[in-house]
Amino acid sequence: MLYMHDLWVNWFEGEENGYNVCHFHEWRKEDGIELVDQIPLLVIEEELFRFIENDLQELPKGLLDDVHKRTYMKKNQERKTIDYAAVVTDGKSVLVFDTLGYSLPVKKSRLIPRQERLVFDMVEGKRASIYHLENPAPKEYHILSLSPEKMAGLTRRERQLKQLLMMALDHLRHSDHPEEVGYWLTEWDPSQYGIIKGLTAESAWHRLYYGAIEGWSQQHEDLCGKLIKGQPFFETMWQSENQKSTQHLNSQN
The missing domain is CATH 1.20.1270 (Substrate Binding Domain Of Dnak; Chain:A; Domain 2)
Known part of the structure; x- marks a missing residue:
């Protein structure tokens, strides 16, 4: 499994739409950026990537099992284990998620450009891991969740x-x-x-x-x-x- 180290993340919590998970140029000082000590990197299919980016439904069990307790955060010099988190890419875009111990991508972040480029370098030539979504509900847009x-x-x-x-x-x-x-x-x-x-x-x-x-x-x-x-x-x-x-x-x- 691939791993990334010393990753800067800017969590957006409870966002079901990817357009609200801001890219680096829209980060703000008060956003509360955190440092991830170690986190797995997965190459996944585009359909699953868009599902994680633009929804708050249950992630495939196989994916959760693969990343279980493989992420570490550093806070006040203490190394804290994260239950389910990963960097995912479909080869075109990059996203980080943390489930907060649940099975949903509750927190999401983009990466700074230098680390995003590193992701693409690391996954070049790699095949996507196959994870199956179990009966996902169709994505619905409405007045409080615009397309x-x-x-x-x-x-x-x-x-x-x-x-x-x-x-x-x-x-x-x-x-x-x-x-x-x-x-x-x-x-x-x-x-x-x-x-x-x-x-x-x-x-x-x-x-x-x-x-x-x-x-x-x-x-x-x-x-x-x-x-x-x-x-x-x-x-x-x-x-x-x-x-x-x-x-x-x-x-x-």
């Missing part, structure tokens, strides 16, 4: 704010004030004012949702900022993300 296509090309900040916007739209749809939907659709697209009055709340919400789900722009950001006003949970998320992204930009300058 990769809807997040393509966005920065970390934009993805976070777009997810916040979708949460706010979902909350709007189930609020006790359906008449508000027409107001927010007018805010989003004033040109529709003439027909909005004749729409049901459900029809107006769908127009708003299908308009806002595409891309990201200042128009999206303005709508998000207005829509979350007066909702402490959403406002805290908004402020936190804007503060972190500002700090990240300042640290790069």
Whole structure:
């Protein structure tokens, strides 16, 4: 079995979508980067790689058995054994996972570019190990878990704010004030004012949702900022993300 040593990881916990497991250029100072002392490296088939990257379902038992207690972390000069963790690659992309003792890839990380290149050098010419997935449930995307296509090309900040916007739209749809939907659709697209009055709340919400789900722009950001006003949970998320992204930009300058 191949092993990697002194690996820098930046864990993203509970992320079912790979676009939220940030690549190195989007890492932030406050992310809490850790050092892995030793970890196995597996070459796997592309289907399984995408499954691990973009889902939170049970991993194949054979894979878990192969990596059991083969990873060590160093914390405060102490070497700690990790139950199930590995670096996996399909020869095109690289991902690190840690199950936290479960059978799901609960924590995921990318690698720094130098170590990612090392992975490709180490696996060159190697065949993929075959692991069988036991009846995986089909991946489903929805308003609170958008498809990769809807997040393509966005920065970390934009993805976070777009997810916040979708949460706010979902909350709007189930609020006790359906008449508000027409107001927010007018805010989003004033040109529709003439027909909005004749729409049901459900029809107006769908127009708003299908308009806002595409891309990201200042128009999206303005709508998000207005829509979350007066909702402490959403406002805290908004402020936190804007503060972190500002700090990240300042640290790069």
